[in-house]
Amino acid sequence: MAKAFVIGQPIQHSRSPLIHGHWLRKHGLDGSYEGIEVAPQDLARFLKSFAANGYAGGNVTIPHKEAAFAVVDRRTSRAERLRAVNTVWVEDGVLWGDNTDVEGFMANLDQSLGEGWDAVEGGALVIGGGGAARGVVAGLQERGIRPIRVANRTAAKAADLVRDLDPTGQDLEAVAWEDLNEAARQAGLIVNTTSLGMAGQPPLDIALTDAKPGAIVADIVYVPLKTPLLATAEARGLRIVDGLGMLLHQAVPGFRRWFGVEPRVTPELRALIVADLERPK
Ligand SMILES: NC(=O)c1ccc[n+]([C@@H]2O[C@H](COP(=O)([O-])OP(=O)(O)OC[C@H]3O[C@@H](n4cnc5c(N)ncnc54)[C@H](OP(=O)(O)O)[C@@H]3O)[C@@H](O)[C@H]2O)c1
Known part of the structure; x- marks a missing residue:
């Protein structure tokens, strides 16, 4: 089972678990995507150890995007240009970072x-x-x-x-x-x-x-x-x-990388997130 995460602080308001959870269900995949609260002082340790803990990779959100840029071993050219990383994975033992906001x-x-x-x-x-x-x-x-x-x-x-x-x-x-x-x-x-x-x-x-x-x-x-x-x-x-x-589309490259399937941004997904945004908190 492939596992992925979104890390940030705070993390409970992130809609990423809803987006990826929808795609996992839609494609009938046996995988998980969880929000994990990580404090700045724990970021490097988390990023260096997630693969050993069974995760394929994940998203990085506020306030960690610039710090994650400094921690990863290699970056895509977009991450290099923006000096910020929001998507990570491990390939042949190398920790990679990308920026999918563009x-x-x-x-x-x-x-x-x-x-x-x-x-x-x-x-x-x-x-x-x-x-x-x-x-x-x-x-x-x-x-x-x-x-x-x-x-x-x-x-x-x-x-x-x-x-x-x-x-x-x-x-x-x-x-x-x-x-x-x-x-x-x-x-x-x-x-x-x-x-x-x-x-x-x-x-x-x-x-x-x-x-x-x-x-x-x-x-x-x-x-x-x-x-x-x-x-x-x-x-x-x-x-x-x-x-x-933008929020929905920036999630596509990560899902493809961790779970091996190209997900689509559909009216159904949009409606799911709109309903969550409109739900009284
Ligand atoms: N749709 C998406 O997927 C997506 C993705 C990323 C971000 N966002 C949204 O984009 C917004 C900015 O995010 P960010 O990461 O760029 O934040 P950021 O780095 O903190 O930048 C905030 C920007 O807002 C300006 N600003 C804040 N208060 C202002 C005010 N009273 N008057 C004029 N300018 C003001 C800041 O200007 P100064 O430099 O003068 O402070 C700065 O340009 C947030 O609302 C975030 O939720 C959406």
């Missing part, structure tokens, strides 16, 4: 918008400069979307992101937080990667009044599913993409 974000846009969406006129505006912003920018950059502008409240973090992901200075440009609305007017794709708009947080203060007709507005926040940003964009007739699909 694939999750891009696969969600592909599935939600269909072929051809990436011919965006005016380039992209990515709002935020945290860990998730790096995955989003890397995905758009790999797809050839140009220019990509990055606006973050803390300007230094946007500047660091641009320098790290675009050392030659050709694809990315940091824009001032004060110029957010102007940058939004020019962009064919606008992505919120900040925590603004999440339940309990203030909304992102952005006017989409002069957005390009047909612009795409994506949010990676998924609680609530329709953030104030997406509601505004929808009211203006723009195309919208919510954040839940």
